[in-house]
Amino acid sequence: xxxxxxxxxxxxxxxxxxxxxxxxxxxxxxxxxxxxxxxxxxxxxxxxxxxxxxxxxxxxxxxxxxxxxxxxxxxxxxxxxxxxxxxxxxxxx
Numbered sequence: 001x002x003x004x005x006x007x008x009x010x011x012x013x014x015x016x017x018x019x020x021x022x023x024x025x026x027x028x029x030x031x032x033x034x035x036x037x038x039x040x041x042x043x044x045x046x047x048x049x050x051x052x053x054x055x056x057x058x059x060x061x062x063x064x065x066x067x068x069x070x071x072x073x074x075x076x077x078x079x080x081x082x083x084x085x086x087x088x089x090x091x092x093x
Contacts, residue, residue: 012046048063069088
C-alpha cells in the first residue's frame with residue numbers, strides 16, 4: 001500500500017453554542033475514503049456545503065483553506081458569526 005492509500009475520513013469541529021464547548025463528529029461513523037486525494041475532495045465539498053447548528057440562518061459563508069487537508073469556514077448569520085473546521089484525517093484503528 002502506498003502512502004496515499006489507507007482509510008481516510010473527514011473530521012468536523014464546530015462550536016456547540018454557549019458554554020458547551022466544541023462538538024466533533026466521529027470519523028468512524030462517517031464515510032471512509034480509499035485515498036487521501038478523494039478525502040481532500042470530500043473535505044472541500046463539505047467546507048462549501050455543510051450546515052452546522054449555528055448560526056440557524058446563515059447569510060454568507062467564507063471558506064479558508066489552511067492547508068491541502070484543512071479548511072476553516074466562517075458563517076455569518078443574522079445576529080452572530082460562527083465558524084467550523086474541516087480536516088482530512090487518517091483512520092489508524
